[in-house]
Structures are given as C-alpha cells and as structure tokens.
Amino acid sequence: MTDTTYLPTVLVIDDDPAVHKYMRRRFHAETSVGLVQARSLRDAKALMDSSEVKIHAVIADLFFDPAYCDPENDLNDGLDILAYSLEKRPEATQYVLSIFSEMDPEHHKAERLKLPIQTWFQKLYQRSDAGAQAPWAQVERDLLRKRFSEDPSLKVRLEEMGYSLHEPPDPMVLSESIRGALRFPIRTYIQSLDDPKYQIIRPIEVLCTKEASDQVTATAPRLGLLADGVGESVDEALSNLSSYILDLVEVLREEPASDVSGYLHTLQDRLRLYIRGGVTDEKE
Amino acid sequence: MKRNEAERCLTGKLGLERKDRRHITFDLRLDGKLVLPIAVRLSHGSGELTGHELGSLAKDLGLREAEFSSCVGCSVSRDCVYACVITRLLRRIDPLIQSDSDIRNLVKIADLLADNMNTHHSRWNGLETKILDRLTNDLIVLRGDYRIAATVERLLKLTTNRANK
Numbered sequence: 298m299t300d301t302t303y304l305p306t307v308l309v310i311d312d313d314p315a316v317h318k319y320m321r322r323r324f325h326a327e328t329s330v331g332l333v334q335a336r337s338l339r340d341a342k343a344l345m346d347s348s349e350v351k352i353h354a355v356i357a358d359l360f361f362d363p364a365y366c367d368p369e370n371d372l373n374d375g376l377d378i379l380a381y382s383l384e385k386r387p388e389a390t391q392y393v394l395s396i397f398s399e400m401d402p403e404h405h406k407a408e409r410l411k412l413p414i415q416t417w418f419q420k421l422y423q424r425s426d427a428g429a430q431a432p433w434a435q436v437e438r439d440l441l442r443k444r445f446s447e448d449p450s451l452k453v454r455l456e457e458m459g460y461s462l463h464e465p466p467d468p469m470v471l472s473e474s475i476r477g478a479l480r481f482p483i484r485t486y487i488q489s490l491d492d493p494k495y496q497i498i499r500p501i502e503v504l505c506t507k508e509a510s511d512q513v514t515a516t517a518p519r520l521g522l523l524a525d526g527v528g529e530s531v532d533e534a535l536s537n538l539s540s541y542i543l544d545l546v547e548v549l550r551e552e553p554a555s556d557v558s559g560y561l562h563t564l565q566d567r568l569r570l571y572i573r574g575g576v577t578d579e580k581e
Numbered sequence: 582m583k584r585n586e587a588e589r590c591l592t593g594k595l596g597l598e599r600k601d602r603r604h605i606t607f608d609l610r611l612d613g614k615l616v617l618p619i620a621v622r623l624s625h626g627s628g629e630l631t632g633h634e635l636g637s638l639a640k641d642l643g644l645r646e647a648e649f650s651s652c653v654g655c656s657v658s659r660d661c662v663y664a665c666v667i668t669r670l671l672r673r674i675d676p677l678i679q680s681d682s683d684i685r686n687l688v689k690i691a692d693l694l695a696d697n698m699n700t701h702h703s704r705w706n707g708l709e710t711k712i713l714d715r716l717t718n719d720l721i722v723l724r725g726d727y728r729i730a731a732t733v734e735r736l737l738k739l740t741t742n743r744a745n746k
Binding site: 512523524527540541543544545547548549552556557558559560561562563564 | 600602603604606608614615617618619620622633637641670680681682683686
C-alpha cells in the first residue's frame with residue numbers, strides 16, 4: 298500500500314554548511330523523512346512563508362552568525378525563528394540542535410515564548426553513532442507517532458495488515474510498522490545545482506520512491522519532466538535528477554527563442570520559476 | 582548490449598541528435614526543430630551497458646528492455662521504429678498542456694507510422710505489433726481532440742485490419 302497523503306519533511310536551520318551536509322546524508326539514508334534546509338533566518342522565514350514547501354518539523358540551531366540573522370524581522374536567534382514557526386506553521390514539531398542546548402537562559406527564553414520544543418538535541422550527537430537517540434531517528438519516530446495519533450484509521454489499517462500494536466505502542470515498533478505498511482515516498486527538495494552559473498530561486502520538490510529492485514527513482518512532479526533521476530540511494534537519485542535538470546536548462550538555452558513552442562515553452566516557463574541564470578535570461 | 586551499438590541505434594535508426602553534456606544526451610528533432618529535449622541520456626563510458634542503464638534507456642523511450650534490444654536489430658525500416666518510439670514519447674507529455682505545435686508533431690509522426698504500416702505491413706513482427714497496439718491505445722484518449730481524431734481513426738483501422746488478417 299503506497300500512501301502519498303503523508304510525506305514528512307523537516308526544515309533544518311543552521312548557518313554551518315557541514316551540519317546541512319551531514320543531516321541530509323543521515324536523514325536520506327536512514328529515515329523516511331525528507332529535508333528542506335536554510336542557512337539563514339531570512340531564508341528559513343521565506344520557506345515558512347511559502348505555501349509550496351511542506352514542513353512537518355523544524356530543527357533549529359540556537360546561535361547564528363550576524364550575517365545569517367534577520368534583524369529587520371526580529372529574527373536574531375534560533376528561538377526567534379521557532380517562535381515565527383509557531384505562528385506560521387503551528388502544526389510543525391519543534392526541535393533545537395545546538396552545542397549550547399543546556400544553557401539556562403535559552404530554556405527560560407523558550408518558556409517565555411511558550412515554544413513547544415520537543416527535544417533539545419546536543420550537536421555533539423552528530424559526530425557519534427547515537428543510534429536510536431540520534432536526532433534523525435527520533436524526529437522520524439516522533440513524526441510517525443504523531444501521524445498515528447492523529448489518524449485513527451491508521452491503527453485499523455496496520456492491524457488489518459498483521460501488525461500487532463499494544464497500547465501504548467512501543468515507539469520503535471510503531472515507526473517500523475508504519476514505515477513498512479505505508480511505503481510512502483520521501484518528499485525532499487533540491488535547493489542547489491552543481492553549477493555556479495545556475496541558482497535555485499525556490500526549492501524544487503522531489504519525490505523519491507524505492508523500487509522493488511532497491512533502486513531509488515527521484516521525480517520532480519511540478520516541473521513536468523519526461524525523465525526521472527535513478528540511483529542506488531536517495532542522494533544518488535537526486536544528484537542524477539539535478540544533472541538532468543542542468544542539461545535540460547542548457548538544451549533550452551541554446552535553442553532559438555522562435556523555435557520554442559508547445560511543450561518546450563511550458564517546460565521553459567516552469568524551469569524559470571525555479572532556476573535563475575540559465576534558461577533564457579540572455580534572450581529576454 | 583554495447584554502448585556504441587546503443588548509441589548507433591539512437592542516432593541512426595531512431596534519428597535522435599547526440600550531444601556531449603554532463604551525460605551524453607539525445608534530443609529529438611523534426612524538420613530541424615527541437616521536439617523533445619533529452620529524449621534519452623547515457624552516462625559517459627565505454628563497453629557494455631549495465632542492466633540498469635539499458636533498463637532506464639528503454640524506460641526513457643517508453644519501451645520495455647526487451648523491446649529496445651529487439652528494435653536495434655529489427656528488419657522493419659527505421660521510420661516505423663522511429664515513429665513508434667517518438668509517438669510514445671510525445672504521448673508522455675501531459676495531454677492538458679499539449680499545444681497546437683505538440684499536436685502537429687504528434688499527427689506528423691502518427692501519419693508517418695500509418696504510411697509505413699500500409700507499405701510494409703508484412704514486415705511487422707509480433708513484438709512490434711504489441712508495441713504498436715499499446716501506442717494506439719495511448720492515443721485513443723486523444724480521439725476526442727479534433728486535431729488528431731482523424732489520425733487516431735486511421736491508426737485504429739490499420740491495427741484492426743492487421744488483427745483480422
């Protein structure tokens with residue numbers, strides 16, 4: 298049974314690119330949760346404001362380099378952006394991931410802002426094998442458990458499929474059962490391309506589905522492409538899809554504007570919404 | 582299948598235009614104009630295609646793996662294979678966004694296919710006929726579109742005649 302109504306996605310906000318790289322790899326390899334990422338509080342705000350981007354959980358660092366803050370909108374640290382998330386995305390579960398997770402003043406501020414922070418993760422967990430306590434594992438468990446509690450029909454469906462869940466269900470067994478029974482794709486986002494000439498101006502939504510052959514197929518449903526990215530892992534499939542998109546952008550860029558019509562024109566328009574730098578800028 | 586054999590099939594029999602990019606890409610042009618960008622792509626390299634590459638190449642063309650392998654050495658003239666494959670590709674475009682120019686391309690290809698079936702009907706083997714049936718079934722959904730209705734009827738008539746022989 299494939300379920301496409303629930304594809305959990307987490308927004309990770311951190312000014313350190315190494316954290317993003319690490320989190321992306323672990324979430325994609327070890328969970329069914331997709332990612333959208335922001336390095337600055339301004340970018341995080343824009344993602345929360347966008348109706349196109351789905352966010353089921355937010356993981357924020359506490360302190361940001363001033364260059365990555367957004368003082369104009371009173372967003373000066375991770376708790377400020379979580380307060381903004383509470384206003385714009387009240388359904389999103391909140392987490393902190395910081396080396397300063399145990400600082401009292403921050404806990405006091407979170408209480409004052411009435412932030413429903415589920416867990417304060419220590420960033421050191423990234424560099425060790427934290428197993429079931431690792432942020433990615435716990436976030437997935439929390440999201441699946443939340444889905445279970447919000448969707449009464451899910452318990453019935455799981456029991457019909459032979460999963461035996463005692464009350465209260467063990468979180469590990471529950472998440473394994475849901476993941477095994479529903480087999481939903483991973484909804485994640487392409488936010489950069491491997492060519493500095495081209496810039497993604499809004500995240501491209503991608504659905505990654507594991508095929509029976511264990512290969513992963515990455516599809517960008519909003520772009521109307523004729524092909525998918527295929528790979529042995531989610532990251533490889535995404536990389537393959539990204540290079541296809543880059544090739545496509547260049548094919549269209551080289552084509553005389555007068556010859557671009559029909560499907561090509563639609564495709565070009567769609568790509569323009571997401572990518573700046575290469576589609577037809579020079580011809581406009 | 583060897584990589585260069587597949588490339589020869591794509592550029593020769595299927596008439597696609599090869600370009601070296603991040604991947605080796607194959608565009609479809611009709612009368613010199615781009616119809617489908619990157620209809621197919623292959624990674625750079627040499628030797629045999631891996632099973633995965635062959636599978637995804639066939640999938641990109643709207644064919645099954647065995648069908649693509651078979652069309653490399655088939656005895657039907659190149660136009661019909663070419664027409665069959667590219668009509669299938671065009672059909673993959675969302676019908677809701679098909680414009681006049683897409684439909685014109687579709688009609689041009691389907692007519693080419695119908696002409697070829699008329700002229701060389703005895704050379705179509707069972708597998709090719711199956712592909713053709715699938716293709717025609719795909720086109721039936723466009724029967725209500727006045728721009729392609731006559732072409733679809735012509736194809737249907739030809740396939741029905743074949744089945745009755």
